[in-house]
Amino acid sequence: MLLKFINKKYRFELMESFTQTVKLGIVISNLIAPVIIVSILYGYISHTILLSWLFIHIGFLLMRMMINYKLITLVEKKDEAAHHYLKMMFSLDFLSAVLYGFIIWFSVLENIPDTHILLIGIIITALTTGSLSTLGSIFTAYILYLIPSFLFLISALIYHGGDIFYLFALVMFGMMGVFSILGYKHYTILRNAISLDTTFKSIYDNSADGVVVFRENNLISSNKAMVKLFKYESEAEFLSGDFRNFSPIYQPNGESSISNMHLMVRYALRDGYRSFEWLHIDKDDKEFWCEIVLTKIHLEGLDLLHGVWRDISHRKELEFIRNKDKQKIESLNEILEERVNEVLKSNRAKDKQMLHQSRLAQMGEMISMIAHQWRQPLTAIASAGAIINLKAQLNKLDKETALEVSQNITNYTQHLSATIDDFRDYFKQDKEKEATNFTYLVNSVFSIIRSTLENNNIKVIEELKCKDSFMAYSNELKQVIINLVTNAQDVLVDKKIQSAYIKLKSYSNDQNYILEISDNGGGISEDVRDKIFNPYFSTKLKKDGTGLGLYMSKTIVEEHCRGSLSCYNTQDGVCFKMELPHAQ
Structure with missing residues (x-):
């Protein structure tokens, strides 16, 4: 069961989030907090033991930073080897928690003043609860740090004895359960959000229709189909262009393309939705028809437009052929109608x-x-x-x-x-x-x-x-x-x-x-x-x-x-x- 828990494979998006948040946690848990604890215990415990404990933390800091850097590289490449380095990070997280367990137990055994022991217990509690924000995206890392930290602290407090220490231990025991549950909920919410974001991004990127998000004349993002539709090489090249130059000067109905597009944008922002057909030109100045659907969206306090572009050039060609043959069909219909009337008259x-x-x-x-x-x-x-x-x-x-x-x-x-x-x-x-x-x-x-x-x-x-x-x-x-x-x-x-x-x-x-x-x-x-x-x-x-x-x-x-x-x-x-x- 434990091996299955440790060997659990996490999504690369969760690992990417982990590598970004864990940096601050490493500095706090393996450098800042140890220095504070050493200063509290200085004069009560052997300098050799304190410095050794501090240098081990610094060593863990360096190793965790190096592993995290390697993780960042592998996650960007979506390399499966990232899971191996993640397990190494689990080990260092666990050992960091053990180090804090050692210092709290050593303080109790050395009869350090109660106020100092309580102060160290508060620091360990703060580190453990704070790890929810730094380790929470990888639930295994969070639990391997949370549980040992609390168990060592609770056992040391009970061993020390005294009403205030028993009460502190009881509170810590409750907090261990609560934060375990909170950690799992935090992980599932983040996992589901990433899953939803990945699904949306997949739909966005792989849509057969061109999709673009823009504000006024500024293009914010587009998918591959949109870039391909206008014959550009990359999204960056497409987004750097002026969207007003993607249309001829006049539309087939004689109206100005710029004025008419501004009008469509205003209607979409006012009504929340607008659908219309539009003649565009691509990078090679070749004209093509699109069916455009603009939808108003609200994102980060801004009113943006989400647009879907569908190439209807083939449909327009068919409409042209149909209109060209319409008179012939109407003429044939008139002849046929006359003959039908004659037959109907005869049948009557x-x-x-x-x-x-x-x-x-x-x-x-x-x-x-x-x-x-x-x-x-x-x-x-x-x-x-x-x-x-x-x-x-x-x-x-x-x-x-x-x-x-x-x-x-x-x-x-x-x-x-x-x-x-x-x-x-x-x-x-x-x-x-x-x-x-x-x-x-x-x-x-x-x-x-x-x-x-x-x-x-x-x-x-x-x-x-x-x-x-x-x-x-x-x-x-x-x-x-x-x-x-x-x-x-x-x-x-x-x-x-x-x-x-x-x-x-x-x-x-x-x-x-x-x-x-x-x-x-x-x-x-x-x-x-x-x-x-x-x-x-x-x-x-x-x-x-x-x-x-x-x-x-x-x-x-x-x-x-x-x-x-x-x-x-x-x-x-x-x-x-x-x-x-x-x-x-």
């Missing part, structure tokens, strides 16, 4: 034609549904007419019967008329969006097709929870709903599904109003599902399917209403999901 015409074809196809289906829906009221009207005719021939047509039958006929004809109105409204062309909701749309559609579904034993399940209104083309959305419902009906009838149903569910979330139309028809195969929204694709071609229904439904929802129409298989069948955004 095709979409309009497809929508018309889809409407015609659905009109045929609607007429078939209306025929089913009219059959019952027409039969009832015919029956009512037959009743009136029969009773008239038998002279049994009374007023009450005539009124009842005529009222029934009126009701039936109103129902037929309402069906015609629904049919007409459904195929009326929407010109503008209007306020509507899913409940209204579904009820409007089912007023026409519900009887057809019931005739095919298809149960309709409605879970219309979304009552919110939105702006849309109502008739177009009705077309979508009727197309999805009739498709589901065809599948359920063709597959002869038992307990067939079509479920309509509406709800909303934070972004959309949603309508889901699902069935239990067994779903859509994966290879077909990816194609169902393509134009002219149909699985009902043998039954006069146009292949336009789902294509036009998706076009209406996504292009006309800015929503989305998707489908996915469920456990029982397929579900089509219509989503319309809140903001229409």
